[in-house]
């Protein structure tokens with residue numbers, strides 16, 4: 600790339616190195632610290648994957664036990680956070696609620712402005728533990744339900760479902776949710792992660808970087824797509840109308856949510872794993888119409904545009920079957936991606952350079968202000 604060449608959206612531009620994950624469109628693969636994400640999704644708890652992304656290695660048994668104990672001790676909904684969630688009312692979007700709650704959690708941190716590696720790791724662990732309670736309570740309050748106290752006999756993903764629904768998940772539900780969280784945890788320099796790195800590059804704090812990343816993730820071109828997938832499904836309604844709906848949408852130049860990707864151009868490496876998990880839920884719920892719509896729309900999009908689904912496409916139906924409200928889907932993405940964001944904050948800080956690109960000026964040439972203004 601020549602100096603001064605404009606690459607809108609930074610498409611194809613390598614801006615830094617990372618050791619956290621490798622997204623490889625040629626092999627359609629994703630590695631977290633060298634491990635294929637499909638194997639991690641199959642064999643590891645979310646806590647093990649979080650530790651791997653932060654530390655670079657899977658935890659030893661004693662490391663995992665100590666981490667799990669710290670995480671379980673930090674799950675309860677802070678009354679001050681509950682008050683802020685309540686203050687947001689029910690018209691506020693759940694992404695605005697979780698962004699505001701994380702902002703308060705960070706402001707309340709005793710070591711908010713301590714950016715040492717140990718302090719940032721502790722903050723990352725605390726956010727991982729605290730965000731599920733916010734998302735769970737936000738859904739419950741909109742249904743006039745009281746918050747559910749966390750259980751320290753359940754792992755992170757099962758407790759998340761427990762606090763949301765007030766009942767223990769089935770084995771399939773727990774496994775599918777865990778798989779989705781592992782797949783959502785990290786994806787190199789995506790827009791929200793790069794946002795977190797830009798904020799960190801000014802030597803701002805981890806909390807500010809995560810709040811900024813939540814703002815970036817909210818957009819429907821990025822994390823907001825999983826919510827938008829189900830809004831489209833609800834708009835289509837009858838599976839038999841999928842093809843006609845798509846024709847109209849494409850004719851109107853609409854982006855079809857859940858399809859396409861800036862890096863993967865032959866399909867998102869995570870989709871087969873998430874789709875298989877989603878189909879297990881479909882079987883458990885007998886959701887034949889939902890999966891028929893899912894299959895027909897994907898087939899029609901392949902024929903019409905040759906564009907494949909991304910992770911948000913199978914995640915939407917899975918979260919619907921798990922019982923989450925549609926507007927809570929992207930906050931679920933936040934709960935998982937906070938691990939990737941904080942891993943990148945720590946990596947950026949360890950070898951920092953202020954991120955400040957150039958722009959090519961196309962405004963008016965220099966001119967004189969008229970006398971008298």
Ligand code: SDX
Nearest residue numbers: 786789819820821822824854855856857858859860861909
């Ligand atoms: C995530 O970066 C990451 O890793 C993100 C993520 C992560 O884990 O962090 O993977 C998560 O954000 C996945 C993406 C979720 N977003 C969506 O599902 C929204 C719908 N997708 C599109 O907006 C689009 O595919 C993007 C934004 C994801 C990628 O777009 P690009 O690479 O900028 O490509 P583009 O928009 O320039 O599209 C190229 C062509 C265009 O046609 P022309 O204008 O040249 O004729 O393909 C078309 C686009 O219109 N196209 C689509 C489309 N995606 C691309 N047309 C209709 N529907 C789509 N979904």
